[in-house]
Amino acid sequence: MKFSQTFIPTLREVPGDAVIASHRLMFRAGMIRKLSNGLFAYLPLGLRCFRKVETIIREEMNAIGSLEIKPTVVVPGELWKESGRWDSMGEALLRVKNRLDADFVVSPTAEEAFTKIIRDELSSYRRLPLSLYQINTKYRDEIRPRYGVMRSREFVMKDAYSYHAGEESLDEHYRAQGAAYRKIFKRCGLTVIPVRADSGAMGGSGSEEFMVESEIGDNTLLLCKSCDYAANVEKAECKPDYGRFNAEPAAAANVPPVEKIDTPEVKIIEELCAFLKTEAAGFIKTLIYRAVNVELDLSAAPGCGSLVKRRAAPGAPETYDEAFFAVAIRGDLDVNEVKLAAALQASEAGLAADADVVRITGAPVGFAGPVGLAAVPVIADQTVTGMTDAVTGALEKDKHYRHAACGRDFAPWLTADVRTVKAGDRCPLCGGELYEKKGNELGHIFKLGSKYTASMGVSYLDENGKSHIPVMGCYGIGLDRTLASIIEEHHDDQGIVWPVSVAPYHVIIIPIKYSGAVKDACDALAKELEAAGLEVLLDDRDERAGVKFNDADLVGIPWRIVAGDKNLAGGIPRVEVKRRSEKEARLVPLCETTAEIAAAVKAELTALNGTR
């Protein structure tokens, strides 16, 4: 391709809102242009790279037997009402009313559409397992889109959905997807951190996120300095530890009886610390939570006698619409609401309203404690189990207890790990020190169980003619974000430094001046390189050599060939060959250039692609 015949509008200046390298470089290299806040158009160069990422993903999906289909981007709101997500997705769901006043959705994800498509096709166990995917437009109505295509409103996602007769088959495909994701990112030249993740609003259990480190990442990751433990803070665990005030559970016998003390005008832990001249780790902080759609059996739980489970949709599990809990945790720690919701088998958990706190504790906000609390079940974080001489709220204005011991003075209804793990905590696997990183999610694989298949009424008949609900998995990768992340990882001050696997072209030929013998040599060389299977950009523009060099560096093509009169005119005609990643160019005989570059490109592709 000749430079003059494509459209690569490179720029020297940077748009004001481009704060990260990929946004700046994609704009400057003429890969993208902005249509509107959070909406970007790929120009020819950007689209070439985009398609390479797309092809890599498609190849790896096909390799594990997932089948490509193409549903619509706009789907009936009806399907989202069936699954319940019409209500639960919130404002990021772009809703449309058509001219007949029917509800539609511009898809942000497609569990519903895929499930609807296969719903009538899975009459028999012989159709299972079935894994389908699409590579298609998605929309999320981000309130504050930022960072170019890294967090845009419209983007392209590969999303796969699989259906299985049982957990074993789901596990197998889930592992195959995980392996495919590792290959995909490797082929793209990306260093990803696979982390345990909470499956959040997607429902179900079992999931893995594929993260790239990023200072503007919207995820906090906890990583171990000693082993390869990595987890999203939403799900991270740590080794149990003991604070100064509860060194040994065994010491409980020596603790004085629990005692109510006056703590006038003291409400928050910090004030209490100052008042009692002690530390936060000596307190049992108690918070009242409200959880919704709780699946956990509460029939024998304190204060829950009047709660009744019901089924939100046919086939959906029975849940309590809402329930309240007291969560007790060591005073220096925070409750992780995602972990709490998981422990309660609830779709969501959040701090209760003040009025509910007052009703439940019989005291103003700030005096909750587990001792004597009967209105709701007490959930104790693991850290509380060993606390035998703690301060805690006394369910009375301006009163606290001291010498409170878990087990002696109160018995938690449930003990669970609900703390938010922080840097400095200990790795749950090896005890090493955990540290934090910011990460961006590129891919995510989930086991969804029967959440959608049950609510949307999917069933199949087994060998004996008995009806069952299949289980489901879902597997997504954001293409735009993957592309931007490649640039984040592969650039320097001059521009992008593409891995060959996703480079828009493998080679750029720069004639010092595109005329006469140099033109002939460049045209012939381009043909020869293309015949060897390489993608070639020939910079035929009437520009100064410096401009062409800068553009070649900016655009980031892996191999650069410079041809000029002087080097071509010698006894052995030569050209200058330079790798984008290297500083120095070398003179290579013209007749050896194609073979050398073709071999190098092939070797690099093989290294990235593995045995494939």
Add this chain to the structure above:
Amino acid sequence: MKFSQTFIPTLREVPGDAVIASHRLMFRAGMIRKLSNGLFAYLPLGLRCFRKVETIIREEMNAIGSLEIKPTVVVPGELWKESGRWDSMGEALLRVKNRLDADFVVSPTAEEAFTKIIRDELSSYRRLPLSLYQINTKYRDEIRPRYGVMRSREFVMKDAYSYHAGEESLDEHYRAQGAAYRKIFKRCGLTVIPVRADSGAMGGSGSEEFMVESEIGDNTLLLCKSCDYAANVEKAECKPDYGRFNAEPAAAANVPPVEKIDTPEVKIIEELCAFLKTEAAGFIKTLIYRAVNVELDLSAAPGCGSLVKRRAAPGAPETYDEAFFAVAIRGDLDVNEVKLAAALQASEAGLAADADVVRITGAPVGFAGPVGLAAVPVIADQTVTGMTDAVTGALEKDKHYRHAACGRDFAPWLTADVRTVKAGDRCPLCGGELYEKKGNELGHIFKLGSKYTASMGVSYLDENGKSHIPVMGCYGIGLDRTLASIIEEHHDDQGIVWPVSVAPYHVIIIPIKYSGAVKDACDALAKELEAAGLEVLLDDRDERAGVKFNDADLVGIPWRIVAGDKNLAGGIPRVEVKRRSEKEARLVPLCETTAEIAAAVKAELTALNGTR
């Protein structure tokens, strides 16, 4: 690919709403499934065919130097307000408000988005011409989607937009696009009728539609029995003709003076015919029209003295918001509103409201006539020019004129061809008889002039630093409709009969029973065929041979190989080979099968693809 490892849910029954062959067959062959009214998902088999059409289109666009880009599907309403189409597109435009109450559009076409993208890039004439295209999702909020993917709400379109420094360059690219379209349809095995078309709501002048004949087509075409004239009824012309009552213009001198007669209780032409015992062709029918955005200069036209032109947007042409006209036409003919609008250089023309008719004619509806009408300009259809002894309305209740002669009793302000041409009319080129066909539009190419570039403020500097507005062309093809049309043209009672260029697979191998030596032979043959570059479907299902044969016919794969014990066991192992389009199978030695089929497929592809 093994049949059991893909997902081809063939069906015997036909969905109730599938009235055309392509809809029935795409559904039965497991190519598509319905998500909702007018929304279809392509399953793996359908997507394979879809991608082949896509690839053919992409190759031909690239071959004429058009460059692929990828704008978003959802675009800001702001852009549509700039171009004026926010108001003019009507209800087929799917409008969305996002969470911040900003307007968006799910693109039905992308003149605005492309023009916005290149607006800031065309600073210099050196960037021109520039032709860009996308193959992307489109949405039209059809009130009554029908016929499967032939008229769905969401579909994929290839839409190209080109920008030029002048008409000559636009003409050249327009011709290249037209040639590319002919190649595309040929490669798809489609017989298209290129017709002159009105460019309708798209604006601009010069356009060509690519139609396929279809009984459910929403276009009426007029074709000549003697030459290759073909036109959409919206724009069709015909040779002037004369009715019985105005055989020769020269006879006017012998006509008695115009005379007012009583026609009590007579309003419509049929009543008048009965009353005067004559024929419709002897009347001058006169209708009052309202036209909007009229560019034609009316400064000297009757009754238009008070009209003032204004510019709807900067750079847009000056127009009158609305104007009224009397259109006189021979009584047996109908006015073609699209041709009328074109003659008036108006964006739209339609019958005036009754109140306007009364105001303009000074009489109840039904008595309009050109004699003595001064309130609005009279537009005479060409057929009226020669009418010298006609009956027409007398601008008075229950009164008509007879012996009215054009030129003597009234002088049209403008004479134009505004009749609707019908079957039986004469070809404007050769005088042959015209006949009608129903057609579906697959593609459409337009010269848009400066409609969008002017209204959206695009300009470039020429060699001398002078600023100009570039002219623009646009070029669309509907992929889904093209695919469905291929099936309409290529099917029989058993199913689809794919042209090899768009077939999902080239060859299907059917083992009578997939086990033992037959299995081994089929596996080896599949490998051999694939190594020869063919796409192979191996029906490994444990089904009766009859079921497999029926599915192979339904799905329409061009070549079928049947392998069974008996034929494989002979001295020379043989298989049965059958073309989908032929009745009889032949026995072919196993060792020659690959070479024979590969050669045949290659020959057919070459025939379809031409020299490419």
